[in-house]
Amino acid sequence: MEKKIVFPEDFWWGSAWSAEQSEGTGDTGKAETIWKRWFSEEPNRFYDRIGPDVTTDHFNRYKDDIRLMKETGHNSFRLSLSWARLFPDGGRGEINRKAVDFYRDLMSEMIKNDIKPFINLYHFDMPMKLQELGGWASRETVEAYVNYAVSCFKEFGDLGYHWFTSNEPLGPILGTYLEDFHYPNFIDFKEGAQAAFYTILAHAKAIKEFKKLNLKSKIGVILNLSPTYPRSSNKWDTEAAETADAFYTRSFLDPMVKGTFNKxxxxxxxxxxxxxxxxxxxxxxxxxxxxxxxxxxxYEPRRVKARLTAVNKNSPFLPEWFFELHNMPGKRMNIYRGWEIYEKGIYDLCMDIKENYGNIESFISENGMGVADEERFLGENGQIIDEYRINYIKDHLAYLYKAVNEGCNIKGYHLWTFIDCWSWINAYKNRYGLVSLDLATQKRTIKKSGEFFKKMTEENGFLYDTDKLV
Incomplete structure (x- = not known):
């Protein structure tokens, strides 16, 4: 039966993106990042050979973009700060005043438009000067990061609504040391474990310094978390799922939220x-x-089964030594990303946080649907008619509403993303935004989903057939 789903008052509605994926280089003296270096060395690995120089050109268009945030119903937005822009030397010298001015202007403009700035300090964009010292596998990077973080707290502490030490810290570990999708593409688990530990240490050290400043805001972290489901109740499948969960979920969640490491x-x-x-x-x-x-x-669940084949002990040590991914028959897919669509996973994730992590204050910091060739859905007025994205948002929010009603301390929902943005080695292959981007002209056009998002946030909810919930 269709009924009105209404979220709590003061729910955070908005979206998120990162500096490297949206700003472009700009003219503040931004230093080289690992992405700039990788693109210069291997442009063939980037979709359509599109690199990070221009992206969505937010650096030059932020005032117009903030107006579009307002027009699509945002009351909050998660941006990231560019470490390489603020500290072109990597974080060991003086802060770049031109970069400070840019970010202060940007966040002040957001606040003028009643949009809360959620500030993330690190989103995959390691300054190349620090990568040359070992990146996250080096203690020098930890100390440079803490200096960078403290400087940002002092420069923008009056503007930030909430702070985050990093986004998806698991991502660079998987991409750099296990799965070959982040520069400099090592395959070395032990060095990856070192980088992971130092990332966790940097997070803790930044929080320690943050607490000394007595700011009104809070500080936390953004984690990419997938509920892990075994293929069956067979003990070998459940053991495989528990092991996969330890590697991919508890590895950062336990130390960053509880202060302990998974046994x-x-x-x-x-x-x-x-x-x-x-x-x-x-x-x-x-x-x-x-x-x-x-x-x-x-974004998606993780489905796991016991290994059916023996491990080659002469291959690099990897988590997959202990399990295999399960390709569940009948699953619903986003074929463009190769990801399963499973709305109930968002509910299961929130319940896990409630039951096992003290029901810490949380929000959905990313959720969304990347689709290729969206020009297929162009309407007569030049608008993308993305009903599939609207349905995706509603289906996930319905399960989030169920979680909130059952006591989960969830305060908001941020979509990935606002305007179609550059997506690492996939560049603009898949589009995620509430607003479409014409790469040739940088013209922005609000999609049908952007109109829906505006209406939903004005009403703080939407009509939904709740019989679909299980």
């Missing part, structure tokens, strides 16, 4: 000689400085 994961890493280096002081800092707020990025 199952630590046991495996010790057994296979994959433990990172650390000190007791490091562990103390991590235990005492945990997230005050948590962003949940949800």
């Amino acid at each position: 199952k994961l630590v046991s495996i890493l010790k057994e296979y000689d994959q433990m990172p280096d650390y000190t007791e002081e490091d562990l103390k800092i991590i235990s005492e400085n945990t997230a005050q707020i948590l962003g949940l990025n949800y």
